[in-house]
Amino acid sequence: MRMTLPEANPGLYISMALALTFPFNIVIGIPIYLEIINRIWR
Numbered sequence: 344m345r346m347t348l349p350e351a352n353p354g355l356y357i358s359m360a361l362a363l364t365f366p367f368n369i370v371i372g373i374p375i376y377l378e379i380i381n382r383i384w385r
């Protein structure tokens with residue numbers, strides 16, 4: 344990344360990736376994972 348964009352800030356794009364995926368996993372991901380586990384274990 345630093346070779347293509349020398350002014351890129353790794354702290355910015357790593358925190359942006361977490362800021363997008365973490366709320367998605369809390370709101371949508373965990374209920375879906377639990378439903379899949381419940382269907383498998385029944």
